[in-house]
Amino acid sequence: MTNWNKEELNKQLLSVCTADDIDYRLAKELLTQGAEPLGLVEGAFGKNNLYGEIAEKLFDYDNTTESFFLVTKLFLDHGMDIRDPSVPYDYSYVSHPLSYFQFQTNDWGIRTLQLFLENGCIAEDVREFWHYELGDFRCCHTGLSDETEYQFHYDFIKKLMLVASYPHILNADDELRKLIWLDYNHYDLMKFRNWNDYRFVVDTSYCMDPQHPEEYRSITTIIEKAGGKSVWKLGIEILPEEIQRSI
DSSP, X not given: OOHHHHHHHHHHHHHHXXXXXXXXXXXXXXXXXXXXXXXXXXXXXXXXXXHHHHHHHHOOGGGOOHXXXXXXXXXXXXXOOTTSOSSOOOSSSSOOGGGGGGSOOOHHHHHHHHHHHTTTOOHHHHHHHHHHXXXXXXXXXXXXXXXXXXXXXHHHHHHHHHHHTOHHHHTTOHHHHHHTTGGGOOSOGGGGGSGGGEEEEEEOTTOSOTTOTTOOOEEEEEEETTTOOEEEEEEESOOGGGOOSOO
């Protein structure tokens, strides 16, 4: 098949997957014919990868719908390899697929993240999510000052612990192990794949400057909703050895 034919199939698939009513049967047929999940397309702002251009529309923060999950699953089922994009990620317009998850999500968003974790995603890929969201906490002068910010925080912890529940990710990333305070906790990490089974209590008393409550320097306790047992503690911008009382 010529590159022209592939690009035409990619163009058709882009149209199908960004329609208000997605025809999944036709999408599957186009993939079977040779459309490339990360193939070249002409996007709204220039050349882009097919999935990336689709994600620009389907990923909608905490309003993300099932369509994002279903298209992602379809593409992964047809061999999407996020380490082999047609257009290199430039961390500007051409985004790594995992970078979308550094923003607030809902259950459909987190379920889509889980698809990547279960389909060949490696620690380096996942860092595109948690490393950059953690960077936002450090660099953006917003923080735990109102309920909206707490919801952002809870969302991050859900996704972070989901990522940590996959041994092939956790075992390959020393920085991630330190971030979740792995050596100071004793709990079955795989249980965090049921992210809605937990609630969170955030302690901001360790904030470096009490005059600036927006700082993210905090400790989060993860508590099982069933029974109310505290099962994990971890800090953002704080190390376990800094804590005077027992964790």
